[in-house]
Amino acid sequence: MADEMVLRAQRFVNTTYNNGATLGISKLAENGQTGWPVMYALTRALQYEMGITSLSDSFGPLTLAKIGELYGKIDESTVPSANFCRIIQSALYCKGYDGGEIDGTYNDRVKAAVVQLNQNMGVSGTYPGSSLWPKVVKGLFNMDAYVTVSNGSDSIRSIQQWLNGRYILRKDFYIIPCDGHHSRDVAKSMLFAIQYELGMADGVANGVFGPGTQSGLRSHTVSNGSTGVWAQLFTAAMILNKRNVPFGNFTSTVQSGVETFQAFSKLPVTGQGDFQTWASLLVSYGDQSRKGTACDGVTMITPARAQALKSAGYQYIGRYLFNPSTTDLPQKAIQPGELATIKEYGLRCFPIFQTWSRSADYFSHNQGTADAFRAIEWAEYHGFKPGTIIYFAVDYDAMDGEVTEYVIPHFRGIMRTIGENSAYGVGVYGPRNVCQRVADAGYAAASFVSDMSSGFSGNLGYPLPTNWAFDQISTITVGSGSGSIEIDNNIASGRDTGQGDFNAGADLGGLDTDLDKAAYRDAMLADIQNYLVSIGVPETGGEGWEPDDDWATLGGISTTKAVDLVLSADWLFTSLARQLKLRKALIQAPVLWELRKLNPLDMAAVAAVRAGLDDDCSTGWGQIHAWVTIDARNYCREQGIINGAPLTDADTPTVWELLTDDETYNIGSVAYLTIYNAHQLGAPRPNLTTSLAQTQALLARYNGTGEDAEKYGRELIGLYNVLENYNMLSRAE
Structure with missing residues (x-):
């Protein structure tokens, strides 16, 4: 909300200092809202009035010393000029105090404000009266509050x-x-x-x-x-x-x-x-001489190292599920036979998932979803049993605003994906504030706290998270000779004891991979365009559109745009296909087709539901009805493919909204509908070797039954073949 006196302070700076040019800044926005831009401008103005030639946003040692040198303290007897006083008055207003009309007079109102400021700061015993001493001035020219907020x-x-x-x-x-x-x-x-x-x-x-x-x-x-x-x-x-x-x-x-x-x-x-x-x-790290019972590291646990760790009192070992690099830290990820060694020596392992995760722009809902799918896959590959908590890393000093904007949505995606697609739990690795914020949001059962980074703003001033499981406090070397190993020494709370026994592990052979877009996007697009034209689907317009329709304005999607949209979600198609052990072209083909064939009747149906004139319609990227999504998801739940409570007709509005607004939910539903359709056909569940004839039948069933559905299947099997050709090329790389 705009404050009239802050607005006057902004105007004072702009009119007195040539719209900021004199101070080396841009013109201040005259919006009546305090903030760092105003404080920086006032700081520069103060420096300018004291004769400092190298102006800075920082109220540093030179500015502080200059006040003491020139004035000792600032009051009605020492304030050097009207503009200098106006700067003080403006700063008081920006801090919420009465600055006395910004009239250049250190009057009774200003004095009363300074008395109150000193009291609020807790320094009135040292600085009684209405004078501004240098350190108080420094505290005035920032965004710190001196009242409870x-x-x-x-x-x-x-x-x-x-x-x-x-x-x-x-x-x-x-x-x-x-x-x-x-x-x-x-x-x-x-x-x-x-x-x-x-x-x-x-x-x-x-x-x-x-x-x-x-x-x-x-x-x-x-x-x-x-x-x-x-x-x-x-x-x-x-x-x-x-x-x-x-x-x-x-x-x-x-x-x-x-x-x-x-x-x-x-x-x-x-x-x-x-x-x-x-x-x-x-x-945050406390007494680093404390000996923990947990550790983590980037080195393989060999029998000699396992014995050294056990002899040193360690019980729990954190190891990485996956290493995205093929050259750096070659033993960072769990190595073949390593978990068997951990089990043999009576130790337990807790898994960590990290790819990059070292800047805010890595984190998003989609990235969290992708990470969760990959973590499930690698946890199953290594043989971690249901109930294992996987710790997802936030390995940088995330500011609180970044936690809100990036990290929380990221973990929302992780939690939904882990919860729906596995029996694993979600943990978070990171600074204290990150861990507590994610836990408070309900997206982590346990925290692995990066307390060695004591200078992180997310550790300084924050208590140990309430759900902490492991507290990383020091890096030490344990053992000697072949048993020597460098570890991060962790205190264990007992909240999570990791896993001491492991399944045989899953086979990841033959699964789809992310498409090499740089290599194949243009060629794939050209082949899809050629195929669609051959069956009567041009680059734009076509069936469902009248000749005089304003195609672009009405929201039509070209073949090129439809392909690019599908490629933008390639990570999700890949993740679902790998999770469900089927070919991703089986999910891609109907989504690409429905995007390209979107027409005014589809848009009108969506508008009717939004207006309350209808309860359901096909919607979203895959043009799916809520009722069939409910049936498909319920079937997959009954089969143990996904988790969650059964959906009922009462859930139709919620499901429809998710299908309409959440592409991740919509595309996932396409995948689950494909499995449900196999059930409806009395056919085996689709897999990596499903025949073309069976694939065509599944694609046809996506559009129902009858002649129209059979035509749909014939049209989509050609599109499937184009997509599968390029997916196969990526798999072979």
């Missing part, structure tokens, strides 16, 4: 204010948010606070959990009855880790909370704030 915790806000008030005069300590939320800035400020209390000088204290800090904490165990600053720091760390204890003295209530935290984190339950507990509260 977005369901923040008042307890956390009190700790933030306490930290600001106690340490603001230390050289490297800057004002942190007082918004009631833990964050990386708050986590780092806690480490500075501990270092200051350990007696580290300015310039030595650095906010890093290094050897000096660790050594000092070993001498500062707190327990029931402890008071003073160390008790305050410890209880603050507990509260920041979402433990419901009072801030201040170490009481019996705190002791009880510590015992619960230690049990949850698999620490020795002492009830004291000992070093290991301090470490687990302050940094």
